[in-house]
Amino acid sequence: MIEEMAKKFLASPEGQKMIMDFLLSDNGKKTVMNFMSDPKGKQTVVSFIKQIVSGLDLPEDQKSLVLNALNLLS
Numbered sequence: 001m002i003e004e005m006a007k008k009f010l011a012s013p014e015g016q017k018m019i020m021d022f023l024l025s026d027n028g029k030k031t032v033m034n035f036m037s038d039p040k041g042k043q044t045v046v047s048f049i050k051q052i053v054s055g056l057d058l059p060e061d062q063k064s065l066v067l068n069a070l071n072l073l074s
Contacts, residue, residue: 016057
């Protein structure tokens with residue numbers, strides 16, 4: 001139930017903006033960098049970002065480009 005609510009929120013423009021604002025903030029960048037320094041954290045971040053990208057309203061070619069780049073990181 002919570003997972004479905006989270007998916008709906010991430011699919012909404014408000015949810016997408018909130019996530020993007022956090023990821024682009026200084027605190028968000030620091031948080032991502034801290035996770036990326038650990039192999040398990042890196043895997044978690046990449047997986048999380050893939051889910052976000054999949055839910056964004058982007059053209060398929062742009063989604064594929066981002067997802068392919070993320071696959072190289074994992």
